[in-house]
Amino acid sequence: MKSLLVLLLLGMLGSTQPPASQTVESQPATSPGRFVAVDVFIDAGAKSLAAYQFELKAPGPDVALLGVEGVPDSGFNDPPYYDTRAALNRRIVIAAFNTGSALPSGKTRVATLHLRIAGPGEPQYAATLQVAADADAKAIPATISVAEGATR
């Protein structure tokens, strides 16, 4: 939550300094745009989800990726792996795993992306699940969904 507040503050100030390691690019102070949190859910059914990897695209208006964070108490608390050079209107790959024993099952929010949308219109999110695996690193059937959260 602290990192989110830092991100928001820096974004509102229009700072060109990348906050921590999660900021991908910065926008001029004159066009802050609107800020959106996008939640990514993976539903592994009755199986325990230990690792995931997905690709996300958001073609449409000018969308800047500010950062990606894990979800507390979801089994994927730490920020996932992603390429900070990624531009969301092309594609970004996000992945994480959990070597612990407290693994989630069912529909689980696994990551949250923080975006700044500068242009008009709404981005169209398209997520593709590339890897979903259990604790033995065996592939399990799962589905992925994306939901735009409230403006924060």
Place this chain on the structure above:
Amino acid sequence: MSTLPEQPDEPIISDTLRQDLKDLYSFTASIPAGFDDSVLREAKSTFTQRRRFHSRVRWAIGGISAAAAIMLVALRLSSPSPDRISEHPVVMAIKPGDVDRDGKVDILDAFVVARRLHAHAPIDKAWDVNGDGAVDQKDVDRIGTMAVDISGGVR
């Protein structure tokens, strides 16, 4: 229809004329006694030379054919056929970070190494992707970074 009178087969000539004509067209040249032998020797010599030449040509052609056949067989044996290639195990280059050797680097590769480290299980030295001489969390993070690399060079 009238019939023609029968004509004699040969004209009637005198014996003198017949003898003179014989003398005129008869060949009376004398041939030396050894002439036939020398012709025969010459002919035999010529035929023998020709026979030798043909024999040499045949041997040369046979030798060249045999050499070509041997070379073909040798080439065939030395270059493996597609069938024989498939009999041998295919050695594929493993990408750095492709821990599970499925041909791509994804989060499962990092996960496998992390599980081993977490369980203190035996570690493959090939998983030292950053080349610092140890397989540790840095290698896990490196493989995880490779898995999400969007440059296309890894995945």
